[in-house]
Amino acid sequence: MWTILPAKNLCRAKQRLAGLLTPEERGGLFHAMLKDVLTVLCAHPAIEGVVVVSDDPAARRLAEQYRAEFLDESGLSATGLNAVVQAAAHRLAERGIDEVMVIHGDLPLINHAEITHLIDTHRSAPGPALTLAPDRQREGTNCLICTPASAIEFSYGASSLVKHARQAKKIGAAVHIVRLSGIGFDVDWPDDVLALIDQPELGAGRHTVLYLKDSDIAARAKTITCRSESIVA
Ligand SMILES: Nc1nc2c(ncn2[C@@H]2O[C@H](COP(=O)(O)OP(=O)(O)OP(=O)(O)O)[C@@H](O)[C@H]2O)c(=O)[nH]1
Numbered sequence: 001m002w003t004i005l006p007a008k009n010l011c012r013a014k015q016r017l018a019g020l021l022t023p024e025e026r027g028g029l030f031h032a033m034l035k036d037v038l039t040v041l042c043a044h045p046a047i048e049g050v051v052v053v054s055d056d057p058a059a060r061r062l063a064e065q066y067r068a069e070f071l072d073e074s075g076l077s078a079t080g081l082n083a084v085v086q087a088a089a090h091r092l093a094e095r096g097i098d099e100v101m102v103i104h105g106d107l108p109l110i111n112h113a114e115i116t117h118l119i120d121t122h123r124s125a126p127g128p129a130l131t132l133a134p135d136r137q138r139e140g141t142n143c144l145i146c147t148p149a150s151a152i153e154f155s156y157g158a159s160s161l162v163k164h165a166r167q168a169k170k171i172g173a174a175v176h177i178v179r180l181s182g183i184g185f186d187v188d189w190p191d192d193v194l195a196l197i198d199q200p201e202l203g204a205g206r207h208t209v210l211y212l213k214d215s216d217i218a219a220r221a222k223t224i225t226c227r228s229e230s231i232v233a
């Protein structure tokens, strides 16, 4: 099993958090989340290799630090998440690797047991298969495993879960949809950050929760919550 981890340039990542975080904080938070994801992936015995795909030098340094491979997005002639992941999967297929996991970088509650469960489910029957781990809203695709990866047309964006499931039917692959509380928790909106701040025990000891604790984001978030409470009152 090889894993593709797409990482948007840190200066442009997490735009939907702009109402709560400064540009530096958005980059810092994403960097911390990438560390949490790489920590789990790179220590998992069923994962032979991780490829970080990005055009950001900080993501390249992280890949080096975690002994992952780095694929420079600027050399792929691809723009946007779908094209970038498609090109990365193609590169792996050229190397004879066709069982591929694609996972997002904004999953601070990812854990070893859920990765094991996803891989076991995917391998539960022989033949082409697509295993999908949705977000909490059951709309997005936070993690997918595909065999053969070269057959799928990646369809990230609105309602990608349904689109990916349709893709599986098109290529005659078995579909597994696996709901997971850790991998299902992606950080897209201010409320997701506030949930982590309110329940730090969820991600205790992890880079993301430590980053939130060490920054003044938690204090600022409390003010925002208090203000909205007083408006409601
Ligand atoms: N390499 C690469 N990764 C991307 C690109 N767009 C999104 N990603 C990554 O794909 C995963 C899911 O990203 P999204 O949630 O769609 O986007 P985001 O940057 O995290 O958040 P927003 O800016 O708020 O949309 C994350 O790991 C992103 O870093 C891209 O153009 N290139």
Ligand SMILES: O=C(O)[C@H](O)COP(=O)(O)O
Pocket: 081, 135, 139, 140, 141, 142, 155, 156, 157, 158, 159, 160, 161, 186, 188
């Ligand atoms: O299809 C998806 O999963 C999205 O492109 C990325 O998900 P998000 O916007 O919910 O993070």
